[in-house]
Amino acid sequence: MGSPCPPPERFDSLFNGARPPLDGRVILAHLEQCPACRDVVATRFPGLEVPSAFRPAEKSESPVATATGTHETANNTINAIFDTGSGGFSACKPKPAVVVPRRLGTYEILRVLGRGGMGMVLKALDPALNRFVAVKILFPHLASNETYRLRFAREARSAAKIGSDHATAVFAVGEDGDAPYIVMEYVSGEDLETRLNREGRLPLPLAINIARQVAAGLAAAHAEGVVHRDIKPGNILLEPLADSEQVRVKITDFGIARSMGSTAITGAEETVGTPEYMAPEQISGDPLDHRCDLYSFGILLYRLVTARLPFAGKTAIACFTQHLSLEPPKPTKVVADLPEWLESLILRLLRKDPAERIQTASEVVRLLDEGAARLLGPPTDPESRRLAALRSYQVLDTASEQSFDDLTFLASHICGTPIALVSFIDEDRQWFKSKVGLSAIQTARNVSFCQYTIRGTEPMIVGNAATDPRFQDNPVVVNEPHIRFYAGVPLIDTEGCALGSLCVVDRVVRGMSPEQIAALSALGRLVMNQLTLRRELLNRREKPQEIL
Numbered sequence: 363m364g365s366p367c368p369p370p371e372r373f374d375s376l377f378n379g380a381r382p383p384l385d386g387r388v389i390l391a392h393l394e395q396c397p398a399c400r401d402v403v404a405t406r407f408p409g410l411e412v413p414s415a416f417r418p419a420e421k422s423e424s425p426v427a428t429a430t431g432t433h434e435t436a437n438n439t440i441n442a443i444f445d446t447g448s449g450g451f452s453a454c455k456p457k458p459a460v461v462v463p464r465r466l467g468t469y470e471i472l473r474v475l476g477r478g479g480m481g482m483v484l485k486a487l488d489p490a491l492n493r494f495v496a497v498k499i500l501f502p503h504l505a506s507n508e509t510y511r512l513r514f515a516r517e518a519r520s521a522a523k524i525g526s527d528h529a530t531a532v533f534a535v536g537e538d539g540d541a542p543y544i545v546m547e548y549v550s551g552e553d554l555e556t557r558l559n560r561e562g563r564l565p566l567p568l569a570i571n572i573a574r575q576v577a578a579g580l581a582a583a584h585a586e587g588v589v590h591r592d593i594k595p596g597n598i599l600l601e602p603l604a605d606s607e608q609v610r611v612k613i614t615d616f617g618i619a620r621s622m623g624s625t626a627i628t629g630a631e632e633t634v635g636t637p638e639y640m641a642p643e644q645i646s647g648d649p650l651d652h653r654c655d656l657y658s659f660g661i662l663l664y665r666l667v668t669a670r671l672p673f674a675g676k677t678a679i680a681c682f683t684q685h686l687s688l689e690p691p692k693p694t695k696v697v698a699d700l701p702e703w704l705e706s707l708i709l710r711l712l713r714k715d716p717a718e719r720i721q722t723a724s725e726v727v728r729l730l731d732e733g734a735a736r737l738l739g740p741p742t743d744p745e746s747r748r749l750a751a752l753r754s755y756q757v758l759d760t761a762s763e764q765s766f767d768d769l770t771f772l773a774s775h776i777c778g779t780p781i782a783l784v785s786f787i788d789e790d791r792q793w794f795k796s797k798v799g800l801s802a803i804q805t806a807r808n809v810s811f812c813q814y815t816i817r818g819t820e821p822m823i824v825g826n827a828a829t830d831p832r833f834q835d836n837p838v839v840v841n842e843p844h845i846r847f848y849a850g851v852p853l854i855d856t857e858g859c860a861l862g863s864l865c866v867v868d869r870v871v872r873g874m875s876p877e878q879i880a881a882l883s884a885l886g887r888l889v890m891n892q893l894t895l896r897r898e899l900l901n902r903r904e905k906p907q908e909i910l
Contacts, residue, residue: 365392367399370406376487377407377473380494380550387489390470411474413464466497466538469545478615480504480514485548488533494548495533505541518544520588520616526759527791527804528579530599530614549612551602554595554662563669563697567738568608570704572600573663574730575611580659581723582759583613584652590616591650593658594639595665603790610790637681638671642714645682653716656723660711667704668696672712686714703733724756748816751859752786755897758793765892766796769864769885774798776881777849777874779866784889785812786853786862795862800843809837811867815850816860821879824848826871847872849879851886853893864889 368389375383376390383389393399394415403410404418462484463471469486472494476483481500488495498517504510515535521544522532531547554572558564564572576598583590590597592615600609641657643650664672672690675681690712693705707729713719720726731753752758766784774782781799785792792810794803807813814832815822827833827845838845850865864886874882 367396367402368392370402373399373403373406377403377410377412377485382487382492382494384492386487386492387470390472390487407473411462413462413471415464463499463538463541466499466541466543467536469495469497471497480510486545488545494550496530496546496548497543498546499541499543502541511542514542514544517616520583521546523586524579524583524588526579526582528575528611528613528759529583529616530612546614547612549599549601549614551600551609554598554600557600558595558665558669564666566667567734569663569666570730570734570737571608572598572611573659573666574727574734576613576659576662577723577726577730578759579611579613580652580655581727584655584723585759585761588616589650589652590655590658591644592636592639593655593662594636595662596636598662637678638674640682640685641716642686643716645685651716652723653719653721656711656719656721656726657716659723659726660708660719663711664690664693664708667700667708668693670696701733701737703729703736707733724760727753728756747857748859748861749788751855751857752788752861755861755893756900757786757795757893757896758788760795762796763896765896766889769889769892770796770798773864773866773882773885776885777866777878779847779868781843781867783865783867784853784862785810785865787812787816792862799867805838811845811848812850812863812865815863815865816852819852819854819860821849821851821883823874823879825873828871843867844869846870849874849882851883853886853890855890855894861893 365388372383372389373393375381376386393403397419400416400418403412403416462474462482465471466484466486468490469488472485472487474482475485475496481498481504484497484499486495486497487493500510500514518532518535521529530549532544533547534545536543536545563569576593580590580593590613593613597613597615599612599614601612602609639658639661641650641654644654661672664670673681673684673688675684690709693708694700707720707726710718710720711726720729731750735750770782770784774780779799782797783794783800784796785794787793787807787810790807792805792807792812794800797803811822811824811827811833824830824833825847827836827839827848833839833845836845845867847868847870848865850863852860853862853864854860864882866882
């Protein structure tokens with residue numbers, strides 16, 4: 363062979379790893395040409411669905427995947443449950459076999475991650491950026507159907523507009539021949555359904571943490587006018603966090619999501635969902651808004667804390683009847699020591715009438731935060747105190763607001779920089795509440811300058827980031843937007859917690875006058891005042907009885 367065979371661990375890093383090796387494309391090219399290494403892969407990963415080019419030669423002619431697979435998503439949907447067979451009629455012809463493609467566009471396909479009613483999700487290597495991605499592709503027998511292609515395109519648009527760290531990001535869309543595909547963020551780990559099936563009831567702090575992240579993702583989706591319509595554990599991905607028992611949550615599969623206010627006619631093929639998690643108005647065909655997701659979330663939360671479903675008939679019709687006419691059993695009937703506030707939250711989410719439910723996902727996040735504080739006690743370490751204070755402002759994953767935009771514009775104008783930001787730092791992300799000269803809405807915490815600003819109480823000035831040891835290897839310095847100059851002031855609340863920063867950024871080396879620094883500090887105080895006023899107004903709207 364032209365190159366030595368890589369050790370088996372190199373295949374592990376590609377097919378099951380979270381990050382690809384630098385020579386991933388070389389390893390794949392070798393695998394295609396080396397029968398011995400294909401035998402290693404087949405032995406090392408028994409049952410793994412991979413392109414035929416990665417399987418032993420004697421098996422390469424057998425289809426690797428079929429359109430009628432048994433993935434959980436396909437079996438649990440309403441469409442699958444109503445598939446009662448052909449009775450006395452002759453059986454339908456089987457759907458054509460679907461071979462796992464070796465490449466889609468420039469993406470190198472590695473394996474099948476899962477399959478549903480419309481298509482399958484593949485793990486792939488993006489050679490241009492040397493990262494793993496998830497590629498969703500329609501089954502060939504559906505790719506020629508205009509209805510399914512439109513629904514597929516709608517999924518890409520719905521997911522792409524959310525921009526939340528708790529929803530899988532869409533990187534690109536493409537078409538290979540007649541096969542449309544969506545390139546999405548790859549999430550290592552497992553879905554919540556798998557974990558619940560394995561462990562049953564989760565520890566209460568972990569369950570609340572997962573629920574809070576799901577609610578935050580829904581808040582971001584609803585802020586963009588997107589209703590998911592199929593919230594369930596199988597559509598919640600759990601990504602392990604390094605050196606922690608906690609997880610990062612991602613909502614996925616916006617395949618049946620709709621925009622609020624859509625006037626499109628809903629055909630029979632649109633009556634989809636998962637019976638155990640469907641809201642009454644979804645079942646009865648009434649107009650839907652974001653509150654149907656809150657009902658489904660309530661079912662999910664019920665299962666998280668009790669390991670049971672409140673409504674679980676043997677048939678879809680039985681489930682529908684229970685959703686429409688029965689009250690859910692109180693969670694404390696299952697788990698006697700469940701906190702009263704949590705039971706109240708669940709039962710409010712499961713009201714039959716949408717008008718009687720908690721009305722927003724943001725309110726759910728606030729209630730979960732308040733309840734978690736009562737359950738676990740107030741945080742004692744500084745970072746936990748800071749994060750708790752930040753969450754109390756309900757400002758992450760929210761749309762832009764004119765009051766913040768005006769102050770950001772003034773900062774850019776006074777300091778003479780093309781970029782200005784109001785940003786907040788949570789556990790692992792920097793969120794841009796307001797921005798001038800930048801299109802992104804968030805970035806990883808470990809590449810942010812703001813993470814250093816919040817460590818102090820004074821303005822932080824970086825004249826040349828390329829020569830500063832803290833930033834000279836930073837991707838935003840080395841690559842686009844090639845940051846050189848940064849000046850930021852911390853946003854500190856009355857308890858002394860630094861929530862984020864107001865900063866100005868430039869692509870050239872430069873400095874600031876004392877007057878400009880003083881003006882930036884004054885604008886930072888105005889941002890903090892506006893943030894405090896915003897929180898007070900939100901609290902009054904959510905608790906109107908306290909105003910009277």
